[in-house]
Amino acid sequence: MICLRCDAAWPVETYAAGCPRCASEGHASNLKLTYVSEGRCIRLPAALALEEGATPSVELPALAQMMQLGRLTAKLEWCNPTGSHKDRMSARLIARAMSCDAPLVVAASSGNGGLSIAAYAARAGLPAEIAVTASLVPSYRRAMAAHGARLVEAPDSLARWEHLARRVTEGAFAASNYRLPAIGTDPFGIDGYKTLAAELAGPAQPDLIMVPSSRGDLLSGLRLGFEEIGGVMPRLIAVEPFPRLARVMAGEDYRSRFDGRTAQVSIAGETVTFQALAALRATGGLAVPVDDKAARRAQAALAACGLHAELSAAAALAAVEEMARDGCLAGRHVTLVLTGSGLRDPGAHDPATWPHTNERPHAAAPPAMSGFLPPRTETSVQQRDNG
Incomplete structure (x- = not known):
């Protein structure tokens, strides 16, 4: 296991604080897995796989034009089994938990990750406990419980982490x-996102990949996957609901906390990695x-x-328009x-929140889609509505 920040090598273990050397210096950095044999992935137990991955790619020619x-x-x-990209990571996280003989798996989640x-x-017959807040969408709550997970309600997002720390x-x-x-999440889980890189790589691979992001698990997995594949590296664009990584890229400390309110619950949060x-x-x-x-x-x-x-996913299209x-x-x-899917959003079954003014979310396309975002102004760039 190699530190992403200082390149120190460590034996294969579970490092709760990330790289021990960086942690001792007051930094926080995740590790990556390295392999000494051909076939740079860990084979999942056959009984665990739910046929995650191999999701379709759809052309959007009108928007491209x-x-x-x-x-x-x-x-x-x-199109993954539980309805999000998180399944790629969860399969490997649970496999890792099984290899560690863990009696319980715990996670903090706003929805997609916890359900996955x-x-x-x-599937593995392993008890799960998911720390959530009162704002969790009821459909997520029901689905997690249907899988047998125990839900623990915390007063706020950071209190969920305190609960996990106690359980660990x-x-x-x-x-x-x-x-x-x-x-970030355990490196074994992040390795699961390399499969997405493998599906996108090749002669027709994109020049840019728009990645809805919070703490960067998917970003990191894509980067590591493309590095292992070799060849031309696509540009990864982190899409976020308010400036966090953008502020860090401009010089702020990545260990800071960044305030902001958003309805993009899947990529919300005040931290980056x-x-x-x-x-x-x-x-x-x-x-x-x-x-x-x-x-x-968008x-x-x-x-x-x-x-x-x-x-949270649709924001990726808005980011393309901003850059274009x-x-x-x-x-x-x-x-x-x-x-x-949009069916996961809070209020997805409330017509007042549907994306069109029509009476149903999948109504016919409007006469023209051009200009779906307003012209760029200094105000729109500098002052964003995060509510």
Whole structure:
């Protein structure tokens, strides 16, 4: 296991604080797995796999033409077994927990991750406990419970991490971050996201990949996957609901906490990680903040193309439009990682929150989709609505 920050090598263990050397210096950095044999992935137990991965890519020619892109594709990660990209990670996290003989798997979640962990833990016959807040969407709550997971309600997001920390001292395996400053999820789980890189790589691979991001597990997994595959590295673009990584890229400390309110619950949170920063640096990427209003307009544009993405995922399209305004994406192939379905959003079954003004979320496309975001102004760039 190699530190992403200082390159120190460590035996294969579970490092709750990330790299021990960096932790001793007051830093927080995750590790990556390295392999000494051919076949750079760990084979899952046959009884655990739920056929995650191999999700479809959909062409979006009308939107590509509108933004003068060479090609725009959407990777439909909601086609994974529990409806999100998290299944790629959960399969390997649960396999790792089993190899450690963990009596319990614990995770903190706003929805997608907790549901995925609950399902894969059930598949493995392993007890799961998910720390949530009162704002958890009821459909998530019911689904997690249906898989047999025990839900523990915490007063706020950071209190969930405190609960996980206590459980880890009692022998539980943590399937999500619980440290502050944040580190990211266990490296065995992040390795699962290399499979997404493998599906995108090849002669037709994108020039840029738009990645809805919070603490950068998916970003890091994609970066590590493309590094192992070799060849041309696509630029990874972190899409966030308010400036966090963007501020770090501009010089702020990644260990800081960044305030902001958002309805993009799957990528919310006030922390970032070194692994996310490292992924952007290694790929020549950047972070693009997308406020909720812009994400909703992008959600409507995707719905007009037949794709009802969750708000956090739809923000990826808004980020493309933001970058395309100055012509820097002309002729490029861009891929949106659509991490979850719009049916998962809070209020998804409330017509007042649907992406069109019509009476149903999948209504016919409006006469023209051009200009689904307003013209760029200094105000829109500097002052974003994070509510």
